[in-house]
Amino acid sequence: MKASFTLSPRLLPLPARGERELGGGEREPAPRMTDPLLSVENLSITMAGTPVVEGVSLALHPGEMLGLVGESGCGKTVTALSILQLVPRPPGRITGGRILYKGKDLLALEGEALRRLRGDRIGMIFQEPMTSLNPVFTIGAQIEEAVLLHRPVGRAAARRRAVELLDLVGIPAPARALERYPHQLSGGQRQRVMIAIALANEPDLLVADEPTTALDVTVQAQILELIAGLRRDLGMAVLLITHDLGVVAETCDRVAVMYAGRIVEAAPAFEIFSRPRHRYTEALLRTIPATNPPGTALPSIPGSVPRPEPGRWRGCAYRPRCHAPVEPCDGVRPALDGPAHRARCWNPAWGPASNPDASAA
Amino acid sequence: MSALLEIRDLSKVYPAPGGAGVRALNRVSLTLHRGEVLGIVGESGCGKSTLGRALLRLIEPTSGQVLFEGEDITALDRAALKRRRRDLQIVFQDPFGSLNPRHRVGAIIREPLDVHRIGSSPERAARVRELLTIVGLPEDAAGRYPHEFSGGQRQRIAIARALALEPKLIVADEPVSALDVSIQSQIINLIADLRRRLGLSILFISHDLSVIRHVSDRIAVMYLGSIVETGPAGTVMETPTHPYTQALLSAIPRPDAAGRRERIVLKGELPDPAHPPSGCAFHTRCPFAMPVCTADPPALVPRRHDGRIREAACHLYEPAGAETPHAA
Numbered sequence: 001m002k003a004s005f006t007l008s009p010r011l012l013p014l015p016a017r018g019e020r021e022l023g024g025g026e027r028e029p030a031p032r033m034t035d036p037l038l039s040v041e042n043l044s045i046t047m048a049g050t051p052v053v054e055g056v057s058l059a060l061h062p063g064e065m066l067g068l069v070g071e072s073g074c075g076k077t078v079t080a081l082s083i084l085q086l087v088p089r090p091p092g093r094i095t096g097g098r099i100l101y102k103g104k105d106l107l108a109l110e111g112e113a114l115r116r117l118r119g120d121r122i123g124m125i126f127q128e129p130m131t132s133l134n135p136v137f138t139i140g141a142q143i144e145e146a147v148l149l150h151r152p153v154g155r156a157a158a159r160r161r162a163v164e165l166l167d168l169v170g171i172p173a174p175a176r177a178l179e180r181y182p183h184q185l186s187g188g189q190r191q192r193v194m195i196a197i198a199l200a201n202e203p204d205l206l207v208a209d210e211p212t213t214a215l216d217v218t219v220q221a222q223i224l225e226l227i228a229g230l231r232r233d234l235g236m237a238v239l240l241i242t243h244d245l246g247v248v249a250e251t252c253d254r255v256a257v258m259y260a261g262r263i264v265e266a267a268p269a270f271e272i273f274s275r276p277r278h279r280y281t282e283a284l285l286r287t288i289p290a291t292n293p294p295g296t297a298l299p300s301i302p303g304s305v306p307r308p309e310p311g312r313w314r315g316c317a318y319r320p321r322c323h324a325p326v327e328p329c330d331g332v333r334p335a336l337d338g339p340a341h342r343a344r345c346w347n348p349a350w351g352p353a354s355n356p357d358a359s360a361a
Numbered sequence: 362m363s364a365l366l367e368i369r370d371l372s373k374v375y376p377a378p379g380g381a382g383v384r385a386l387n388r389v390s391l392t393l394h395r396g397e398v399l400g401i402v403g404e405s406g407c408g409k410s411t412l413g414r415a416l417l418r419l420i421e422p423t424s425g426q427v428l429f430e431g432e433d434i435t436a437l438d439r440a441a442l443k444r445r446r447r448d449l450q451i452v453f454q455d456p457f458g459s460l461n462p463r464h465r466v467g468a469i470i471r472e473p474l475d476v477h478r479i480g481s482s483p484e485r486a487a488r489v490r491e492l493l494t495i496v497g498l499p500e501d502a503a504g505r506y507p508h509e510f511s512g513g514q515r516q517r518i519a520i521a522r523a524l525a526l527e528p529k530l531i532v533a534d535e536p537v538s539a540l541d542v543s544i545q546s547q548i549i550n551l552i553a554d555l556r557r558r559l560g561l562s563i564l565f566i567s568h569d570l571s572v573i574r575h576v577s578d579r580i581a582v583m584y585l586g587s588i589v590e591t592g593p594a595g596t597v598m599e600t601p602t603h604p605y606t607q608a609l610l611s612a613i614p615r616p617d618a619a620g621r622r623e624r625i626v627l628k629g630e631l632p633d634p635a636h637p638p639s640g641c642a643f644h645t646r647c648p649f650a651m652p653v654c655t656a657d658p659p660a661l662v663p664r665r666h667d668g669r670i671r672e673a674a675c676h677l678y679e680p681a682g683a684e685t686p687h688a689a
C-alpha cells in the first residue's frame with residue numbers, strides 16, 4: 001500500500017486554458033468553508049410527465065463527503081445525473097429548482113460552458129464501468145481525451161499525465177496498461193480507469209454513483225481509501241450515491257436518505273446511524289444482517305418502493321410500508337423539519353414530529 | 362449429524378493455450394452434514410460458483426469425487442445422474458435471467474415435475490399451488506409471467522422451482538446479491554424458514570460476509586480456487602485465522618455509528634488463475650508473507666492459533682500434529 005495518495009506533488013502541474021469563465025482550468029479564489037460548493041435547491045424532475053424527483057435540496061461544502069442513500073427507484077441516480085445535465089431529455093424534464101455550483105446555476109449552462117465544466121471542475125463516476133468506457137478505444141486514449149479536452153497540452157504531455165493517473169489509482173505497469181482495451185481489464189481495474197478519468201483534471205467536486213457496487217470488498221476498500229486520500233490532499237468534495245449503508249457509515253460526513261423521489265432524512269452520518277429519526281431509515285438499518293444476531297429472523301420492510309405516478313399521494317409516501325404509522329400520515333405530507341438533523345416524519349423514532357409541508361398544500 | 366455430501370479433492374481445470382490451463386478449482390475437499398448450512402465465501406474469481414456448479418455436474422469436474430449419501434456423483438451415467446438431480450437443486454443469483462420470460466410462472470415451477478414425470482396433471486397443478494404458498498406467493502401467480510413480478514418475488518419463484526422435487530440439498534449461488542436490502546432480508550428469512558421446516562441442507566455461496574455469517578452454521582473461505590480456512594461460522598468470523606480471512610473481514614464496511622476503523626487494505630487484485638503464484642496463492646498480497654510462502658503451498662489442516670485448533674492453509678501456524686508446539 002502506498003503511504004498516501006498525494007495527487008498534486010506527483011502530478012505535473014497542468015497549464016490552464018487561456019480564457020476562463022465557469023469551468024476554466026485555473027483555480028478560482030478558495031471559497032470560504034461556509035459557502036457551499038454545490039447547492040441543489042428545491043429540484044424537481046419528471047420523466048414523461050411523471051414526477052421522479054420532488055423538491056430535493058442538498059448542500060455540499062469543499063472537502064465534504066455527502067452520502068445519498070435509498071433503495072433502487074427512489075431517485076438517487078436521476079438527482080446525480082441532473083447536476084451535469086445528463087438526464088436524457090426527453091423523457092426527462094427539470095420542472096423546478098436550481099443547482100448552484102460556486103454560486104452559478106448549472107441548469108442555465110449550455111454548450112461550451114457546460115462541456116468545459118464536465119470532466120474538469122466536476123468529475124463523475126458512473127455505476128457500470130463496462131458500459132461507461134468506449135470498447136473500441138484504448139484506455140490510454142480515453143484518459144488522454146479527458147486531459148486534451150480541457151488543457152492546452154500536446155499528446156505527449158497528456159500521455160504522461162495518463163500514466164501518472166493510472167499509477168495514482170493503483171494500476172500496475174501503467175505505461176503498458178494504456179495500450180489495453182476495456183475488455184482486457186478486470187471490473188476493478190475498469191472502475192479505477194473511470195476514476196482516473198474523473199480525476200484527470202483534479203476536480204473540485206466528484207459525483208460518484210455506486211462507484212464500488214460492482215467490486216469485491218477488498219477492491220472496494222482500496223477505492224474508498226483512494227477517494228479519502230484525494231479529499232484530504234486536494235480538498236475535493238464528493239457526492240456519493242449508494243445503497244450500501246456500511247460504506248456510508250465509514251466514509252461520509254453527512255447523509256441524505258431518499259424515498260420515492262424526496263429526501264426523507266438528512267443529518268450528520270453519526271446521527272443517522274446512532275439515532276435515525278425517519279421510520280424508513282430506522283427500518284433500513286434494522287433489516288441488514290450486520291445489525292442482527294446471526295441466525296435470527298431479520299426484520300423486513302413489507303412491499304417495495306412505489307412506482308412513480310402522477311399526483312401519487314397526499315400524505316407520507318412511506319405510509320403503506322411503515323411499521324409505526326399515525327393518523328396524519330395518510331392525509332398530510334410531513335415537512336423536512338429540524339435544525340441539523342432533519343426528518344420528514346409524523347412519528348419519528350427519535351425527536352419531535354414534523355410540521356405539515358407547506359409546499360404540499 | 363451425518364455427512365450428506367462429501368467433496369474430495371475436486372478440481373476443475375480449463376484448458377488454456379500453451380500451458381497448464383486455468384485451475385478454477387484446486388483440490389477442494391468439503392463435508393456438508395444433513396440439515397446444515399455451509400457458507401462458501403470469497404471474492405469474484407475465487408471459484409465459489411465453479412464449486413457449486415461442479416458438484417451438481419452442471420460443469421464437469423476435471424478430477425475428484427462428489428459423494429452424495431455415499432454415492433459418487435462424478436461416476437454416474439446420464440440416466441443415473443438425472444435421477445440423482447432430484448435430490449440436488451440450485452438457485453441462481455439473477456432472478457431476471459434464470460426464469461424463462463415466455464413461460465407462465467406455473468409452467469416454470471411445474472417443469473421439474475414434468476421432466477421427472479412426477480404425478481398426474483392435476484397433482485402437478487396442486488403441487489405448484491402448494492409451492493407458491495410455501496414461498497409466500499399468491500396461488501394466482503401461477504397464471505402470470507415473470508416480468509409481472511419484482512426481483513424479490515422472482516427469487517421466490519426460483520426457490521419454489523428448486524423445491525418442486527423435494528430435494529435434500531440446495532446450492533444457493535448468491536441468491537440475494539441482486540436484491541435491494543429491504544428485499545434481501547425477506548429472502549434470507551424465507552431460506553432460513555424453509556431449512557427449518559423442510560430439513561434442507563444448503564450450500565450457500567456469497568461474496569457478502571455479513572449475509573454468510575447470518576445464515577451459515579459453518580463457513581469455508583475460498584481464494585484462487587482453494588479453501589484457505591474453514592470452521593464454525595462464529596469462530597471464523599470472530600477470530601479469523603488466515604490473513605486473507607482477516608483482510609476480507611476488515612474490508613467490510615459496517616453500518617453503525619462507530620465510524621471509521623483500522624482496516625487491512627490488501628495490495629493489488631486477485632492474481633490471474635492462468636498463472637497462479639508459486640507456493641501459497643495468497644503470498645503476493647499477504648502482509649505476513651515469509652520466504653517459505655513463495656515456495657511451499659500450505660495444506661488445509663488443523664493448526665494451532667492462540668492455543669486453539671483451527672483449520673487453515675497458512676504457514677504462520679504450526680500444524681496441530683507437529684512435534685514443536687507453536688510459541689504462544
